[in-house]
Amino acid sequence: MGAFEELGRFTNPSLLILVSLAGDPKHGYTLMEDVERLGGAPIGPGTLYGALARLEARGLIEALPSDDRRRPYKLTAAGAEAARTQVQSLQRFVRLAAERVGV
Amino acid sequence: MSNSGGPLRGADRRTDGFWRRLAIELVRLYPVAWRKRYADEMYALLESAEGTPGRCWDLLRGALDAQLHPPGFGEGFHMEQLTRSAGWLLFAFAGFIAAGFAYSGMMDDNLRQWAASGSGALLAYHLIQAGAAVFAVAAAAAAWPIVASGVRSGDRAALAWLAVPLALAIAFAAGVAALVWIARTNADAAVAGRGLFVALQLYLLAGTLFSAHAARRFLQRTRPAAGVITK
Numbered sequence: 001m002g003a004f005e006e007l008g009r010f011t012n013p014s015l016l017i018l019v020s021l022a023g024d025p026k027h028g029y030t031l032m033e034d035v036e037r038l039g040g041a042p043i044g045p046g047t048l049y050g051a052l053a054r055l056e057a058r059g060l061i062e063a064l065p066s067d068d069r070r071r072p073y074k075l076t077a078a079g080a081e082a083a084r085t086q087v088q089s090l091q092r093f094v095r096l097a098a099e100r101v102g103v
Numbered sequence: 104m105s106n107s108g109g110p111l112r113g114a115d116r117r118t119d120g121f122w123r124r125l126a127i128e129l130v131r132l133y134p135v136a137w138r139k140r141y142a143d144e145m146y147a148l149l150e151s152a153e154g155t156p157g158r159c160w161d162l163l164r165g166a167l168d169a170q171l172h173p174p175g176f177g178e179g180f181h182m183e184q185l186t187r188s189a190g191w192l193l194f195a196f197a198g199f200i201a202a203g204f205a206y207s208g209m210m211d212d213n214l215r216q217w218a219a220s221g222s223g224a225l226l227a228y229h230l231i232q233a234g235a236a237v238f239a240v241a242a243a244a245a246a247w248p249i250v251a252s253g254v255r256s257g258d259r260a261a262l263a264w265l266a267v268p269l270a271l272a273i274a275f276a277a278g279v280a281a282l283v284w285i286a287r288t289n290a291d292a293a294v295a296g297r298g299l300f301v302a303l304q305l306y307l308l309a310g311t312l313f314s315a316h317a318a319r320r321f322l323q324r325t326r327p328a329a330g331v332i333t334k
Contacts, residue, residue, distance in 0.1 A: 028148040044158050045148055046165020049141050069147040
């Protein structure tokens with residue numbers, strides 16, 4: 001949980017953003033749409049940029065240079081590792097939860 | 104909720120335009136440093152996305168969050184807890200002020216007449232008093248984590264900013280004591296007492312704004328040097 005500590009309400013959006021960026025770099029609007037597809041619920045621009053600022057401050061993503069106002073972001077090595085760790089943790093949870101509830 | 108890409112027509116287009124313009128205006132509520140770094144991207148996004156009340160609300164929450172977490176604010180300071188505390192403090196204080204206005208509305212001389220007629224005014228009067236007390240206690244409880252983090256920081260300048268709302272609260276308590284004294288010692292001073300009451304409420308509103316400014320300066324002062332956003 002290290003990379004995701006103290007993210008509060010930005011924890012889930014942050015994971016969705018990291019997973020979204022695992023594919024290829026994306027700018028704000030594309031990210032917002034992809035995160036909605038991944039999470040099944042819309043994400044607002046305030047939440048999106050709140051999460052992006054935190055992820056950038058922690059070195060999990062970085063902004064790429066851009067000629068226009070839409071700046072793309074890409075995953076850093078630390079971000080990819082954090083996403084993998086978090087997804088593995090969720091996989092373990094899903095496996096155990098499925099056993100317990102009999103799915 | 105995302106933009107489907109299809110053209111909007113008639114009322115939908117007008118509504119979308121209103122919320123989109125509002126959303127773009129709301130970006131102004133973010134701190135200057137934040138806008139320097141992210142505003143262009145946010146404008147580009149908002150110009151492409153559909154304008155909705157939900158997105159405006161999300162931006163409002165984001166702006167409040169960014170004001171409490173200005174760029175440069177690092178980790179390890181339990182900011183999420185402080186944000187929650189600040190939110191509850193604001194809510195409790197707003198409740199306290201609302202109770203004060205409701206109380207002033209019931210200060211009319213015909214309160215006893217209402218009570219005698221069994222209209223429930225006396226019960227409402229006591230409920231407002233109880234509500235004000237609950238809001239005051241809630242505000243103090245919500246303020247505690249913020250005060251504690253200031254004390255832990257050991258920064259004298261930060262603590263000086265924290266002393267501002269405390270000094271204002273003491274002055275407010277003195278004003279209330281003066282009001283009670285006037286009411287008890289001079290039965291003919293109802294007009295003067297009411298004037299003082301209104302003045303106290305205006306003072307409370309101004310004090311709230313000044314306290315919010317002081318709280319923001321306090322939070323900025325206590326930010327740690329490590330782990331900062333430098334953009």
